[in-house]
Amino acid sequence: MLRVCLKGANSAARKCLCGNGVPLHPLQQCRSYTSGGSGSSAGKIVAASVLTVGGGVGGTILYANWDPKFRANVEKSIPYSDQVFGLALGPAAPPPVINKPRKVEPVQISSMSEMWKDSKQPKAKEVEKKAEQPDAEGPPAPAPQETLEEASAQVAQILSAIGEVPSVPAPGTHEAEAVPPPAALKGVPAAAAKCTECEHEPAVKERPEGEVAARLAEQDKAEQDLLTSLSSNLEDALGSTAKVTLQAIGAQEAALQAIAQHTRQLREAMEAEAPPDKKSTQWRVLEDALSERSRSVDEAGAAVLKAKAELDKLRGVIDGAKHLKIAAARPSILAAEENLHSMVVDLDSVVTRVQTAQSEAKIVSQYSELVNEAKAQFQKELNSITPEIQANWKGLRKLTQDDLNSLIAHAHRRIDQMNRELAEQRVREQIHIDSALEQQKLEDKKALEVAVSTALEHNREQMRLEQEKKVEETREVMEAEMRTQLRRQAAAHTDHLRDVLKVQEQELRSEAEEILNSSLMEKETEYRRLTQDQLDSFTLDMNAAYARLKGMEEAIDSHVIAEEEARKAHQLWLSVEALNYTLKTAALNDPTEPLEGAVQAIKESCAEDEFAQALATALPSESLSRGVYSEASLRARFYAIRQLARRVALIDETRNSLYQYFLSYLQAMLLFEKAQEAPPAKLSAEDLDTFKLLSYAAYSLEHGDLELAAKLVNQLKGESRRVAQDWLKEARLTLETKQVVSLLSAYANAVGLGTTMAP
Amino acid sequence: MSEKELGKKLDRCLADSAVKLGAGLGLGIVFSVVFFKRHTWPVAFGLGMGLGMAYTNCQNDLRAPYLIQRNIKVSNATKY
Numbered sequence: 001m002l003r004v005c006l007k008g009a010n011s012a013a014r015k016c017l018c019g020n021g022v023p024l025h026p027l028q029q030c031r032s033y034t035s036g037g038s039g040s041s042a043g044k045i046v047a048a049s050v051l052t053v054g055g056g057v058g059g060t061i062l063y064a065n066w067d068p069k070f071r072a073n074v075e076k077s078i079p080y081s082d083q084v085f086g087l088a089l090g091p092a093a094p095p096p097v098i099n100k101p102r103k104v105e106p107v108q109i110s111s112m113s114e115m116w117k118d119s120k121q122p123k124a125k126e127v128e129k130k131a132e133q134p135d136a137e138g139p140p141a142p143a144p145q146e147t148l149e150e151a152s153a154q155v156a157q158i159l160s161a162i163g164e165v166p167s168v169p170a171p172g173t174h175e176a177e178a179v180p181p182p183a184a185l186k187g188v189p190a191a192a193a194k195c196t197e198c199e200h201e202p203a204v205k206e207r208p209e210g211e212v213a214a215r216l217a218e219q220d221k222a223e224q225d226l227l228t229s230l231s232s233n234l235e236d237a238l239g240s241t242a243k244v245t246l247q248a249i250g251a252q253e254a255a256l257q258a259i260a261q262h263t264r265q266l267r268e269a270m271e272a273e274a275p276p277d278k279k280s281t282q283w284r285v286l287e288d289a290l291s292e293r294s295r296s297v298d299e300a301g302a303a304v305l306k307a308k309a310e311l312d313k314l315r316g317v318i319d320g321a322k323h324l325k326i327a328a329a330r331p332s333i334l335a336a337e338e339n340l341h342s343m344v345v346d347l348d349s350v351v352t353r354v355q356t357a358q359s360e361a362k363i364v365s366q367y368s369e370l371v372n373e374a375k376a377q378f379q380k381e382l383n384s385i386t387p388e389i390q391a392n393w394k395g396l397r398k399l400t401q402d403d404l405n406s407l408i409a410h411a412h413r414r415i416d417q418m419n420r421e422l423a424e425q426r427v428r429e430q431i432h433i434d435s436a437l438e439q440q441k442l443e444d445k446k447a448l449e450v451a452v453s454t455a456l457e458h459n460r461e462q463m464r465l466e467q468e469k470k471v472e473e474t475r476e477v478m479e480a481e482m483r484t485q486l487r488r489q490a491a492a493h494t495d496h497l498r499d500v501l502k503v504q505e506q507e508l509r510s511e512a513e514e515i516l517n518s519s520l521m522e523k524e525t526e527y528r529r530l531t532q533d534q535l536d537s538f539t540l541d542m543n544a545a546y547a548r549l550k551g552m553e554e555a556i557d558s559h560v561i562a563e564e565e566a567r568k569a570h571q572l573w574l575s576v577e578a579l580n581y582t583l584k585t586a587a588l589n590d591p592t593e594p595l596e597g598a599v600q601a602i603k604e605s606c607a608e609d610e611f612a613q614a615l616a617t618a619l620p621s622e623s624l625s626r627g628v629y630s631e632a633s634l635r636a637r638f639y640a641i642r643q644l645a646r647r648v649a650l651i652d653e654t655r656n657s658l659y660q661y662f663l664s665y666l667q668a669m670l671l672f673e674k675a676q677e678a679p680p681a682k683l684s685a686e687d688l689d690t691f692k693l694l695s696y697a698a699y700s701l702e703h704g705d706l707e708l709a710a711k712l713v714n715q716l717k718g719e720s721r722r723v724a725q726d727w728l729k730e731a732r733l734t735l736e737t738k739q740v741v742s743l744l745s746a747y748a749n750a751v752g753l754g755t756t757m758a759p
Numbered sequence: 760m761s762e763k764e765l766g767k768k769l770d771r772c773l774a775d776s777a778v779k780l781g782a783g784l785g786l787g788i789v790f791s792v793v794f795f796k797r798h799t800w801p802v803a804f805g806l807g808m809g810l811g812m813a814y815t816n817c818q819n820d821l822r823a824p825y826l827i828q829r830n831i832k833v834s835n836a837t838k839y
Contacts, residue, residue, distance in 0.1 A: 641762045648765065653825045658818040719765075722824060726761035 061088050068092060230321045234336045237317045241310040245343040248300070248307035252350040255293070255300035259357040262286070262293040263364045293361070300354060307347055314340050334469050341461050348454055381410055566752070571605040572612060573748040579741055583628065592627035595737065599624055602744065609751075615744050623737040629730050635701050638709070641727050642694045645720035646671075649690040652718025676702055679712060690720050707735055768820050776813030783809020 064071035064085055071092060075082040085092070266289075269282045318340065321333050425432075579598040599616050606612040622628075629637075650664035671691060679696035680687065687693070693712050700708040710731040713724050787805020795801045 637762075644762050644765060651821075656818075656822045656825050658814055658821065661821060723762050723765060 061085065065089050231332050233317050234314075234321060234332055237310075237314040238336050238339055241307070241314040241343060242339065244303070244310040245307045245347055248303035249346055249350050251296065251300040251303035252347075252354050255296040256350070256354050256357050258289070258293040258296035259354070259361045262289040263357070263361045265289045266361075266364050267367075297354075297358070304347065304351060307343075311340060311344055311347070331472060334465065334472055337468070338465055341458070341465060344461075345458055348458075352451070381414070565754075568606065569748060569752040569754070572602065572609070573745070573752050575602040575605045576741070576745045576748040580745060583630070583737070583741060590633070591629050594623075594625055594627045595619065596624040611747060612744060615740055615747070619740050620733055620736050622733055628734045628737045631704070631706055631734065634706065634727065634731055634734060637727055637730075638697065638701055638713075641724050642698060644723045645690060645694055645716060648719035648723055650718075651720075656719070679708065683715070688715055688717075690716060694720075706731055710735060765821075768817075771820060772813065772817035775816050776810065779809035779813040779816070780806060781809070783807070783812075 060074060061084075064074055065088075071085060071089075075085060075092075082092075265282070265286050269286050314336065318333055318336050321336075575598060578601060579595060582593045582595055582598050585592045599619055602612060602616050606616075646668040647665050648661070650660055650667060673691040674695050676699035677692065677695040678699050687696070693715055697709040697712040700706075700712065710728060713728050713731070716724055783805035784802060785805070787802035787808075790805065791797055791799065791801035
């Protein structure tokens with residue numbers, strides 16, 4: 001940011017600087033920039049940039065809130081923007097899940113269970129379709145047509161039901177719609193449960209086979225339960241109703257009997273002119289009979305009410321059972337209905353009988369009432385005439401003649417009156433009879449109508465029952481037929497399947513056998529080939545191994561020999577090396593170890609090698625016993641000898657006085673010769689000078705040529721010679737030993753070389 | 760060692776000369792004192808005698824290998 005504003009300030013400053021040659025506008029800008037100073041311009045730049053960035057971010061967030069795709073894009077492209085979005089907007093909504101099609105129709109391989117299920121399924125459909133029928137209780141006539149149509153539809157369904165998804169809910173929903181609102185008496189919990197069960201499946205969803213089968217089993221079980229409960233209900237209701245009806249009928253019969261008896265007794269009482277005491281008993285009996293009749297009539301009425309109630313209840317139960325729409329319950333329902341109908345009929349007949357008896361009894365009672373009224377009136381008249389006899393009507397014997405006369409007169413008068421009334425009555429008889437007839441006709445008509453209506457009702461009911469029975473029968477027959485057909489189809493299907501399976505089995509078996517055989521053959525040949533290969537390779541290997549073994553044995557034998565040789569050579573070489581080493585053990589001014597041991601070792605190591613033996617014996621005995629001096633020590637010693645030899649250079653046999661010694665010393669002091677001078681190839685006479693010789697010898701010693709040095713030293717004469725004698729001897733020994741040793745080592749090397757194998 | 764011989768000889772010479780000189784001196788002194796009334800000539804004489812003897816001894820010693828002796832065979836003498 002700072003850099004930006006600095007850059008801006010710089011550019012502004014530069015513009016200002018080069019603004020002189022530029023048109024007026026930038027100058028003005030520059031002026032404003034320069035006038036304000038860099039602080040405010042930087043502040044302005046900062047503010048502008050902050051605003052821009054904030055605007056951009058806010059806009060992005062707002063748009064992302066509105067468009068989730070944009071948000072996803074931004075989150076993908078810019079890191080950590082998802083966190084910013086999460087802070088600002090909350091988590092992004094998950095992408096909408098693509099719903100699979102609700103109803104997938106899988107093609108299922110038909111199996112026995114599937115077939116069973118399918119056979120069950122149309123049956124269930126049948127049941128459900130049939131159960132819908134009792135709802136349409138109205139027209140029984142179109143019912144058979146309906147059943148036929150239903151049957152045909154069902155057949156069509158069955159034919160196409162093999163691959164169909166179990167759509168059990170569909171009839172369920174249809175069922176739910178078709179069920180009319182149940183009345184209060186139809187409080188069968190099972191039906192309600194079933195309806196709720198149906199209503200639980202509003203949406204058509206695919207369900208697995210097992211579930212459908214389970215559901216069907218459930219339904220069956222529910223049906224069975226319903227059936228059992230229903231049948232038990234019906235039986236109970238029937239039983240109770242029958243009992244009550246029988247009771248009612250019995251009561252009615254009893255009432256009838258009582259009424260008949262009462263009427264009879266009344267008539268008897270009315271008509272018979274028994275003596276008074278019997279009359280009183282008769283009246284009492286009559287009263288009893290009346291009371292009995294009333295009681296029995298009441299009882300009968302109550303019983304009838306109860307029976308009617310029970311019948312209604314039974315009807316309600318039957319209706320409820322009908323509403324359940326269970327096919328298996330139909331016959332029992334029908335039977336219950338028939339029973340109901342018969343009971344109703346019986347009850348009605350008994351009730352009509354009772355009613356007729358009651359009407360008769362009414363007539364008789366009316367008659368008796370009239371009689372009683374007449375009697376009462378007569379009594380009143382009598383009492384009006386003879387009031388005092390009223391008290392003891394029974395003690396009729398104490399009546400006076402007047403009373404009797406008045407009584408007779410009253411009786412005569414009454415008889416006249418009666419005759420008159422009778423005449424009148426006879427006159428009015430026809431009219432009365434006509435009116436009575438008319439009334440009777442009316443009543444008869446009414447009764448007829450009632451009877452006709454009841455009879456019609458009964459007939460209708462009967463017919464309906466018959467029709468239902470017929471329908472039931474036909475349905476059963478058709479169901480049986482359907483079942484047989486289905487069974488046949490199922491059997492055919494199973495047979496077909498069995499055949500197909502058998503054929504397939506045969507085919508597969510033959511195929512499998514073929515494959516097995518071919519693979520077996522292959523494997524066998526493979527195995528044989530492999531074993532043969534193995535054998536061959538084994539034989540080859542064995543042969544090769546044997547040959548190699550033989551070769552190896554030969555090689556080993558030759559090796560053994562060669563190694564023996566090599567060993568010997570090596571030993572020789574080692575011993576020679578040991579000898580060489582002993583030569584090197586010469587310390588300065590000390591001789592080496594005595595070479596005897598090494599030489600002995602050599603002698604032992606090459607017992608059968610003559611050359612080596614000869615060489616070994618050629619060594620000087622002193623080297624064996626005492627050892628030899630090294631070249632270096634000899635060289636060092638030579639310088640001392642040289643000095644001395646120089647000093648006694650003049651001394652020999654002729655000159656050996658002390659004066660000569662002095663002179664010789666003086667000569668040595670005064671004479672200077674080259675320290676080292678290369679000896680010529682041939683020594684001339686003047687080369688035999690001591691000093692020259694000594695310088696030659698020094699030179700050759702310095703150049704490692706002990707032999708030449710020894711030779712030169714050997715040329716010394718006189719005292720110099722005597723002085724160098726020992727040195728010479730030592731040199732000679734060393735040279736000899738060295739020569740022999742080098743010969744031996746060369747020989748050993750040669751022998752070793754000869755024995756080693758060429759790589 | 761043959762080269763050490765000369766040195767040994769010279770050492771012997773010196774030792775001998777020292778002894779002889781000393782002896783000579785001593786005798787000379789003695790003789791001078793005893794016999795010749797402290798004259799220096801006996802000392803000198805003795806010294807001289809001593810020196811002469813030493814010289815001769817030394818010379819003889821140094822010559823020794825070259826002297827032909829009667830008991831050594833010629834073939835052995837020509838060995839050097």
